[in-house]
Amino acid sequence: MPKLTLTIDGIAIEVEPGRTVLQACEQLGIEIPRFCYHDKLSIAGNCRMCLVEVSPGPQKPQASCALPVADGMVVKTDSPMVREARRGVMELLLINHPLDCPICDQGGECDLQDQAMAYGGNSSRYHEEKRAVADKYLGPLIKTHMTRCIQCTRCIRFMTEIAGVPELGAVFRGEHMEITTYVGKSLESELSGNLVDLCPVGALTSRPYAFTARPWELRKTESVDVLDAIGSAIRIDSRGKKVMRILPRVNEDINEEWISDKTRHACDGLLIRRLDTPYLRQEGKLKPVTWTEALTAIANQLKALKPEKIAAIAGDMADCESMIALKDLMGSLGVVNIDCRQDGAALDTAVPAAYRFNSTIAGVDIADIILLIGTNPRREAAVLNARLRKRWLSGHVEIAIIGTPVDLTYPAQFLGDGPETLIELIEERHPFSKKLKRAKRPMLILGQGPLTRIDGISILSFSRKLAENANMIQEGWNGFNILHTAAARVGGLMLGFVPGHGGYGVTAILDQASRGAIDCVYLLNADEVNMSTLDRTFVIYQGHHGDAGAKRANVILPGAAYTEKNALYVNTEGRVQSTKLAVFPPGQAREDWKIVRALSERMGRPLPYDTLADVRARLVAIDSAFAAVGVTPAPAAWGVFGEATSFTDSPLRTRTDNFYRTDPISRASRQMAECAEIQAELESIKQDRILSQEREND
Amino acid sequence: MNKIKMSVQSVPFFFTADNLKQAEDVIRRYPPGKQAAATMPLLDLAQRQAGWLPRTAMDYVAKLLRVPLIRVYEVATFYTMYRLHPIGRYHVKICTNLSCWLCGSEKIVKTCRDVLGVNIGETTLDEQFTIEEIECAGACVNAPIVQIGDDYFEDLDSDSMQKILEALKRGEQPKAGSQSGRQCSCPAGGPTTLQSSGPESSGPVKGGT
Numbered sequence: 001m002p003k004l005t006l007t008i009d010g011i012a013i014e015v016e017p018g019r020t021v022l023q024a025c026e027q028l029g030i031e032i033p034r035f036c037y038h039d040k041l042s043i044a045g046n047c048r049m050c051l052v053e054v055s056p057g058p059q060k061p062q063a064s065c066a067l068p069v070a071d072g073m074v075v076k077t078d079s080p081m082v083r084e085a086r087r088g089v090m091e092l093l094l095i096n097h098p099l100d101c102p103i104c105d106q107g108g109e110c111d112l113q114d115q116a117m118a119y120g121g122n123s124s125r126y127h128e129e130k131r132a133v134a135d136k137y138l139g140p141l142i143k144t145h146m147t148r149c150i151q152c153t154r155c156i157r158f159m160t161e162i163a164g165v166p167e168l169g170a171v172f173r174g175e176h177m178e179i180t181t182y183v184g185k186s187l188e189s190e191l192s193g194n195l196v197d198l199c200p201v202g203a204l205t206s207r208p209y210a211f212t213a214r215p216w217e218l219r220k221t222e223s224v225d226v227l228d229a230i231g232s233a234i235r236i237d238s239r240g241k242k243v244m245r246i247l248p249r250v251n252e253d254i255n256e257e258w259i260s261d262k263t264r265h266a267c268d269g270l271l272i273r274r275l276d277t278p279y280l281r282q283e284g285k286l287k288p289v290t291w292t293e294a295l296t297a298i299a300n301q302l303k304a305l306k307p308e309k310i311a312a313i314a315g316d317m318a319d320c321e322s323m324i325a326l327k328d329l330m331g332s333l334g335v336v337n338i339d340c341r342q343d344g345a346a347l348d349t350a351v352p353a354a355y356r357f358n359s360t361i362a363g364v365d366i367a368d369i370i371l372l373i374g375t376n377p378r379r380e381a382a383v384l385n386a387r388l389r390k391r392w393l394s395g396h397v398e399i400a401i402i403g404t405p406v407d408l409t410y411p412a413q414f415l416g417d418g419p420e421t422l423i424e425l426i427e428e429r430h431p432f433s434k435k436l437k438r439a440k441r442p443m444l445i446l447g448q449g450p451l452t453r454i455d456g457i458s459i460l461s462f463s464r465k466l467a468e469n470a471n472m473i474q475e476g477w478n479g480f481n482i483l484h485t486a487a488a489r490v491g492g493l494m495l496g497f498v499p500g501h502g503g504y505g506v507t508a509i510l511d512q513a514s515r516g517a518i519d520c521v522y523l524l525n526a527d528e529v530n531m532s533t534l535d536r537t538f539v540i541y542q543g544h545h546g547d548a549g550a551k552r553a554n555v556i557l558p559g560a561a562y563t564e565k566n567a568l569y570v571n572t573e574g575r576v577q578s579t580k581l582a583v584f585p586p587g588q589a590r591e592d593w594k595i596v597r598a599l600s601e602r603m604g605r606p607l608p609y610d611t612l613a614d615v616r617a618r619l620v621a622i623d624s625a626f627a628a629v630g631v632t633p634a635p636a637a638w639g640v641f642g643e644a645t646s647f648t649d650s651p652l653r654t655r656t657d658n659f660y661r662t663d664p665i666s667r668a669s670r671q672m673a674e675c676a677e678i679q680a681e682l683e684s685i686k687q688d689r690i691l692s693q694e695r696e697n698d
Numbered sequence: 699m700n701k702i703k704m705s706v707q708s709v710p711f712f713f714t715a716d717n718l719k720q721a722e723d724v725i726r727r728y729p730p731g732k733q734a735a736a737t738m739p740l741l742d743l744a745q746r747q748a749g750w751l752p753r754t755a756m757d758y759v760a761k762l763l764r765v766p767l768i769r770v771y772e773v774a775t776f777y778t779m780y781r782l783h784p785i786g787r788y789h790v791k792i793c794t795n796l797s798c799w800l801c802g803s804e805k806i807v808k809t810c811r812d813v814l815g816v817n818i819g820e821t822t823l824d825e826q827f828t829i830e831e832i833e834c835a836g837a838c839v840n841a842p843i844v845q846i847g848d849d850y851f852e853d854l855d856s857d858s859m860q861k862i863l864e865a866l867k868r869g870e871q872p873k874a875g876s877q878s879g880r881q882c883s884c885p886a887g888g889p890t891t892l893q894s895s896g897p898e899s900s901g902p903v904k905g906g907t
Contacts, residue, residue: 167768
């Protein structure tokens with residue numbers, strides 16, 4: 001379509017048809033004040049702050065957010081009429097807004113405050129009584145102060161459109177209008193924290209962060225999240241030694257501008273149950289020791305053992321630098337029992353396409369069939385689920401699910417629950433096959449649940465065959481996607497942190513350890529393995545939290561959490577991203593790769609890198625992708641992987657972890673504990689309701 | 699967690715068989731996928747059945763129409779004619795807007811208060827009457843008026859108001875419409891136009907002219 005030409009403040013500009021005047025102004029870098037307009041939400045046009053003067057047209061200001069551009073339009077954004085109109089709107093908004101900025105948590109980062117300064121008058125003419133609204137309960141993460149609400153309805157639109165949990169609404173009318181759930185229940189969404197960012201005033205603020213800091217006191221560090229495998233862009237706001245809060249950054253390729261509640265609010269766990277000094281188990285009890293004592297104890301233990309008696313497991317939050325250092329150290333000892341798949345997932349390392357989200361997350365936007373296999377993205381990658389919902393809303397897409405039917409916030413056709421359904425689809429015996437055949441860009445998303453089954457390797461193979469048969473592998477499009485839940489996993493697989501020739505995988509390591517055939521296990525951030533199998537083993541635990549691993553450990557090496565180090569993580573797409581140091585590790589804790597490096601020194605086998613740059617160079621030598629931090633990964637070559645062996649036709653279950661408690665940080669977080677408790681309560685209410693309904697039906 | 703208060707709001711609600719049939723007829727008036735359009739008539743039906751709209755009734759309507767609960771709450775709270783709290787069996791709505799006020803609605807309000815012993819917005823102890831002020835009922839020509847249930851009682855004065863209330867108290871159904879005896883909204887003192895016969899006919903002109 002031809003572009004339209006219009007003039008804004010005397011500057012001619014070409015704009016695509018269908019855009020609004022506000023967007024056209026943004027293209028020119030002209031700031032239009034707004035409250036209700038948000039470019040990811042539908043247009044409401046109810047705050048009237050974005051008024052501009054437009055000709056031809058009636059001689060009155062028009063709301064630019066809801067006005068489509070037209071050819072030959074002349075727009076004035078700073079005429080006397082516009083200025084007066086905006087001042088009037090601002091005066092109207094401030095009539096019922098309390099003048100409580102000094103005690104408001106939004107102060108300093110408040111749209112209303114800023115815009116009142118820029119566009120408002122200098123004093124109030126209103127002497128009557130102001131409106132007061134009772135505060136609402138929206139869950140443990142959102143603090144409300146509804147008298148401050150200017151009724152922009154961004155929160156309602158976010159919950160309805162993006163989160164897909166239509167629980168917020170505007171009840172009553174006119175001056176009595178209130179934003180509420182009406183029933184006073186906690187919002188059942190994993191994305192509810194985003195409401196706080198969206199609220200342009202101090203009506204919805206963060207409950208955990210309430211009254212703890214002012215924005216100008218905080219040091220802002222741009223980093224990435226590692227609590228799931230999506231790698232959302234985040235900003236860490238810290239003061240002194242403490243991470244005060246975590247906010248999303250815009251990254252259109254990954255999280256757009258949303259983050260999940262876990263990403264945002266698990267940060268209080270960074271100060272709880274931290275390992276801040278090395279420990280050594282002496283006479284059955286963990287005692288604090290110096291680094292030298294701890295490393296010597298490990299070195300003595302490892303030197304005394306044959307390589308086949310030693311094993312290393314990298315957990316879900318291990319960074320690439322520490323994994324390569326540990327791999328190299330184990331390699332120099334001749335240890336082949338190493339594995340980064342602590343959940344025992346049957347992931348193939350030979351073909352990179354076999355363990356990546358090949359379509360890329362942004363690729364969801366152009367897929368026309370999305371097949372979810374044994375995964376619940378709402379729990380495993382809440383931000384990705386919002387993307388899937390966005391795709392569903394834009395239409396012309398079929399979403400289907402094999403496994404457990406769950407409420408994903410969008411309808412998904414249930415095809416079947418077991419591997420048999422996969423085979424039916426491969427052999428085109430399933431009614432859904434016709435649709436798959438017609439699709440231009442079909443994709444499948446395989447979760448970790450099916451891969452951790454005993455027959456995981458078969459499921460992987462069936463999924464590959466299905467991808468091939470259903471035309472998911474095309475020139476320029478790869479619809480085969482693995483959805484990881486661990487931030488460390490793809491990095492570990494890229495580095496080959498998997499059993500060497502004749503080595504044991506996680507399941508076998510634990511099995512051998514329980515039988516006494518393996519005497520020493522090095523757990524790098526690994527907390528989710530069955531610790532009871534390690535009763536007879538000398539356990540070295542390196543990590544940042546006193547979780548399951550530290551409880552069982554013989555030696556504890558305190559490491560750094562993701563907010564305390566510059567470290568590389570690879571997200572589920574294969575995108576290499578770097579976390580940034582926002583605060584220093586507590587006490588004696590150190591960056592993880594340095595700990596392994598120090599241990600290698602103590603063992604007399606120093607690793608050949610002394611600086612972070614050297615380690616990064618080592619990473620690049622293994623895979624050149626590590627040189628390109630933050631960019632969309634190049635498509636991985638397709639190949640044959642998986643192995644169709646025997647399988648059982650039992651339902652493909654999704655992972656059953658509690659969304660709020662998946663890793664040592666969120667398990668330590670009091671905030672997440674509260675969320676989990678409330679979620680359990682809501683679930684039980686729902687169960688009760690279902691039961692009572694069944695009783696009635698009987 | 700904020701526990702939802704168990705109260706009258708949680709009385710169980712289901713449509714009676716007749717009303718369910720009626721509800722299905724209403725839903726059928728709208729195209730498939732647009733059942734949400736039936737929200738208002740169904741809320742009205744529920745209110746007629748229960749006398750007011752408990753939350754369970756709103757939940758029931760939402761479930762029937764497969765719309766999110768909050769969307770029904772929004773509608774029900776927006777319109778003042780949906781009653782969100784229990785009210786008396788007879789809901790006496792007294793128009794006190796300009797025309798009625800000029801014609802003596804203050805006296806009507808006073809009569810209601812005296813006869814029923816409750817103030818505006820209150821319900822009698824026997825839960826029979828609730829009196830309420832409303833804005834223009836759209837029947838200015840017969841001012842002052844009072845709406846009770848679906849019926850308009852027009853051309854009221856203190857006496858006729860009292861009679862209506864007494865009749866309702868006895869369980870009778872007073873005659874709706876003008877209480878002064880005039881027909882519909884004809885001029886109060888009899889016809890004022892078209893009284894003389896025209897040059898060619900002996901009576902008032904009939905038909906549409």
